[in-house]
Amino acid sequence: MQYYSPDSFSSAAEIASKAQGSIRFLAGGTDVLVQLRSDIFTPDTLIDIKKAEGAKSIERTEDGGWRIGAAVAGAEMSEHAELKNEWPGVVEAVDLIGSTQIQGRATLVGNLCNGSPAADSVPALVAADARIVVQSLSGERIVSVMDIPKSPGKTNLEKGDVVKAVLLPTRAERSGDAYLRFIPRSEMDIAVAGCGVWLQLDEQGVVSAARVSLGAVAPTVLDVDAAAKAIIGTKLDDAALENMAAVASSACNPITDRRGTVEYRTHLAGVLAKRAAKIAYTRAGGSQ
């Protein structure tokens, strides 16, 4: 195994494009190192991006949003008051991952690029309409979060691509986001199902725009437009919530495994959508 620690994302992209065999990027290592140690996967090339310029910073963008570097740890996001105030759903989703110790290492980008259908931060990013900055030999490009996951454990990133940062949009007036997941215990577990909701209200408290995303209920994260439509134009009354829950459940295409059954996950998606929507609504300033 070859280990590299480049000081820029462009040289990381160059190393990756020239590397032979399998490649892994190392940020927090909470997936890569665990797989290495437990003899699940040992890459031929390991590229540590922690020293790359901008990898560890959280910055305000020109348009008033946020740029979160690829090696920013969960704890750094949770301790960033402004970020947490503007995107509580995204920050809470990251904070749900692992333990206090894991939070000191785990990254948003790592969670995305690991490709797990159950990644907690990914539905929250989809709901927030986050963008992903990808560096390659030919330069930088910006893509949607939905463009990254391909299938369990796989992404659409090409050889030589390296994710630099996540961009969060400006928080709109009267908007709020939330993420909820279900696990059988209180912490230290993988989502059986997860749901991210972002919504915006008009001055009367009616939902004027929304996004609803689901995790762990399909091979990749789902952006459920029909569930968003079910609450747009409503004040989140019971009928609207039930309608959204039914639509969310019907969008699911899960598997039965050691964490849950098809029936259970499908059911949970609706329950979580209702609960997350209520939190987002309150955060947007709405009152029911």
Place this chain on the structure above:
Amino acid sequence: MALDDTKTKDFKFVGTRPERPDGVDKVTGRAKFGADMTAPGMLHGAILRSPHAHARILSIDTSKAEALKGVKAVVTRADFSTNPTFGPGLTGEPWNVLENVMAGEKALYDGHAVAAVAATSALIARDALKLIDVTYEVLDHVTDVDKAMAEGAPVIREGAADKSVPAGMHPNVVRYHDSGHGDVEAGFAEADLVLENSFKTEATHQGYIEPHACLGSLGNDGKGELWCTTQGHWYAQKMCAALLGLETSQLRVTASEIGGGFGGKTTVFIEPVALALSRKANKPVKIVMSRSEVFRATGPTASTSMDIKIGMKKDGTITAASGVFRLQGGAFPGAPCEFTAMCAFAPYALENVHQIGYDVMSNRPKQAAYRAPGSPMAAFAVESVIDDLCKELGLDPIDVRLKNASHKGTKASFGPRFDDIGLVETLEAAKAHEHYNTPLKEGQGRGISCGFWFNHGGETAVSLALSEDGTAQISVGTPDIGGSRASMALMAAEELGIPYEHIRCTVADTATLGYNEISHGSRVTYASGLATIKAAKDAVNKLCKRAAQKWGIPEDAVKWEDGCAVPSGANAGDFDPLPLAKITANMGATGGPIVGHFEATPEGAGVSFATHIVDAEVDHETGKTKIVRYTVVQDAGKAIHPTYVEGQFQGGAAQGIGWALNEEYIYGDDGRLQNAGFLDYRIPLASDLPMIDTVIVEVANPGHPYGVRGVGETSICPPLAAIANAVSAAAGVRMRELPMSPPRIVAALKAAQDG
């Protein structure tokens, strides 16, 4: 067995809560656990395990692994004893252990060891395993207990059944238990209400935090040393000697500090393999299991399928009870079906009772003891039915249990008559407890259950040596899994009359004492405690003799009081009290070292009962359960160190919560274990548990000098049932299968809704 020299009051040390002697070592990292030992020239061992649930091993080619640089030895079954007196069946337990430690003709479960390597580094050993070429013929497999008994199920091993099994049963049924008394059919006819239901529980792992680890050194001369984490190093000595064809006394075994066992470290897994590798490589070999290996290849408890039928009169009197208990214990005989059957109805004084147990083999790892083996599952089934009977008849669950409770003189469901027991006292304490009298909040349910365990005595040897400065060192042979070093020191302090802090208790190696049975059966505070008291009394007799010599009076004219020899009466002479330290200061010149001994197999362990109260909340939308309040009431006989007793009570409840709610062995259709790690094998986290209240009831055990009853196991008997009763009440639907995981609760609620 009543003892003549009992003491049940006016204790000076017993019943106090001094600091634990192992505490500083454990929090500073000075304590040496299984994996902490190293030796010069040490090699690292690794074990190749079957990926198949059931497969014939056609060939094993180790040549490529042996050729790898750094590999010093490879062993397979051929490197172990072929002693022909071994054979299948529970009477041939060494054969079973050998077959489990290293597969013979067949791999019997996912994770079954098939070969092992010793190399100069752990990484080389791991890589070498990948070079071993095993050719398997994959066979049909079965992992469910009911399916394993059914016609057409794959046969794990022909001829493993013993004579107890009725004709016509499937060969996987290897033992059969049938006991009881009275006429159950007549009893059911007298009842106003008879309920009959079926229950299932999944296998759970003991979940000790320390994985199995050992360091073995064995020469071609048959002399060896073994360091390992174990609950019983004499057993490890005996079993390793048998499996490797050694003389027992030539193998010295030392028990490390132990990071939890709960019954799971009462046998050997990697120890004989390390010794076989060492003998071949002529170097010490260390093996440390990964967590995945612990789950796949060490003992979980048995899974069960049970049918219960109980009849009750309108006033709560139980007229008859019967149960059928089927236990799957992996690919070997030994599932504790007789314990499950015998414990099931033990809390109740029944005129008519009948229980049947089946020990069934399947393609799973060999079950190992887990805290009161077999009893918690029985209580789950029986106490669920009693709870339903109470509800349907509108009776208070504690009153009904009091009405039927076993007491001194009751003919137990399993045969003998009880001596002094404390079940009624635990029920009365529970009924009077503030918890039981606090109203539930909206959406909560409350559950009650009793539980029973036999407890055990067993072969025990203790030696207590006095030092010149008047301090004492106790050598015991029972690894400390529950604070026993503190308890031994307290009991010795009580007898010797010297401070607790002046006594050090050590777990001695196999070369130091006579045979000590494993630390199991809640026996240590009882049996090693009894032996410690007797050894201290032996030392006191010797001290009195030295005083008598000094004073020139007869030995029987000296008695021991508050740490001093004193004349036994006015006419014995007028001498100042002679403190222990004054006698030991020159003991070399007055007759030599003073050491007390005791060796015996005490048989008065004294059974133990508990009553638990649980409050639970269930989220009806997600099926998630929260245990909001928990109280354990248990008879300890006499609590030597009450903090440790409370710890045992709380530990049993905590493990019971895991077993009841989320822990389970999950097998895929391919027969492979799906959750061999703590991520998906869900033991409760600290944040999942409420503070667990405890009430210590003390009804003295007549078989112990101070009245001690073991407390380690009974605490896990009631939780499954008490939690199931609470969850069923909160959910509004009876849960008859464990674990009561969120998907299962949602499915049960939906089924109830759909009618």
